[in-house]
Amino acid sequence: xxxxxxPKNPHHFNVxxxxxxSRKLLNDVTRRWSILVLASxxxxxxxxxxxxxxxxxxxxRMLSATLGALAEDRLIAKDDAAGTYSLxxxxxxxxxxxxxxxxxxxxxLDEIVDARQAGDDVAGSSAGVAGVAAxxxxxxxxxxxx
Amino acid sequence: xxxxxxPKNPHHFNVxxxxxxSRKLLNDVTRRWSILVLASxxxxxxxxxxxxxxxxxxxxRMLSATLGALAEDRLIAKDDAAGTYSLxxxxxxxxxxxxxxxxxxxxxLDEIVDARQAGDDVAGSSAGVAGVAAxxxxxxxxxxxx
Numbered sequence: 001x002x003x004x005x006x007p008k009n010p011h012h013f014n015v016x017x018x019x020x021x022s023r024k025l026l027n028d029v030t031r032r033w034s035i036l037v038l039a040s041x042x043x044x045x046x047x048x049x050x051x052x053x054x055x056x057x058x059x060x061r062m063l064s065a066t067l068g069a070l071a072e073d074r075l076i077a078k079d080d081a082a083g084t085y086s087l088x089x090x091x092x093x094x095x096x097x098x099x100x101x102x103x104x105x106x107x108x109l110d111e112i113v114d115a116r117q118a119g120d121d122v123a124g125s126s127a128g129v130a131g132v133a134a135x136x137x138x139x140x141x142x143x144x145x146x
Numbered sequence: 147x148x149x150x151x152x153p154k155n156p157h158h159f160n161v162x163x164x165x166x167x168s169r170k171l172l173n174d175v176t177r178r179w180s181i182l183v184l185a186s187x188x189x190x191x192x193x194x195x196x197x198x199x200x201x202x203x204x205x206x207r208m209l210s211a212t213l214g215a216l217a218e219d220r221l222i223a224k225d226d227a228a229g230t231y232s233l234x235x236x237x238x239x240x241x242x243x244x245x246x247x248x249x250x251x252x253x254x255l256d257e258i259v260d261a262r263q264a265g266d267d268v269a270g271s272s273a274g275v276a277g278v279a280a281x282x283x284x285x286x287x288x289x290x291x292x
Binding site for chain 2: 013015016017018019021022023025026027029030031032035036039040054055056057073074075089090091093094096097098100101102103104105106107108109111112115
């Protein structure tokens with residue numbers, strides 16, 4: 001593939017290649033918590049405690065490590081004076097795509113739940129996320145952070 | 147948030163909530179290798195060895211475990227007669243969004259490399275992926291799988 005064939009990817013990055021720097025970036029972005037921390041900053045700068053509040057379940061230690069790794073990858077920046085973290089422009093692009101990925105997860109769960117309810121039970125009734133999501137859509141109404 | 151506010155998410159899934167089934171699905175999808183295996187199947191059904199070839203660096207053991215987890219989540223299905231794996235419709239949606247995420251990684255790397263070359267070196271010259279990607283776009287031309 002050449003630059004002219006894919007104007008979005010002029011540097012020939014290929015995440016399927018183990019040695020490509022985009023593979024490391026993918027691993028960093030999809031490391032447990034990273035993608036949620038990135039997405040939490042889409043609405044604007046947040047302080048450490050505000051991010052911890054948005055990303056339910058993250059520990060101080062994990063949040064600190066995650067922020068450090070994302071800053072090293074230049075996807076977020078810290079404003080030391082204000083004590084806040086914000087997305088860089090590259091980080092914002094990735095965070096936006098992460099939200100789209102989340103939407104596809106929600107749609108997938110809807111379809112998986114619907115398939116279960118229709119009796120399409122080929123993969124086993126308690127397997128994977130389908131078991132967690134059942135019955136219907138009621139499973140998360142209490143636990144959800146709004 | 148109500149269903150009427152977000153028609154894409156009628157079941158009130160919220161990946162930021164630790165107890166939401168979408169959080170488990172996110173963790174499954176972004177587990178090391180899963181997202182690459184999903185994306186590798188976008189062009190059509192593949193045999194085990196073909197997936198291993200596309201996803202550079204994955205071991206037989208990891209590929210086997212990844213395929214099992216994705217099948218449990220009903221994102222892929224195995225055709226036992228043909229010996230091939232293919233995406234389910236929910237899996238296809240997630241795989242498509244994964245490709246978009248990869249594109250945002252490529253763009254981010256371009257911007258990070260450009261910023262380095264422009265002398266914008268606030269985060270340290272060898273930090274994170276920026277150090278790996280430099281110099282210019284030449285870093286992956288040999289290692290890339292086409």
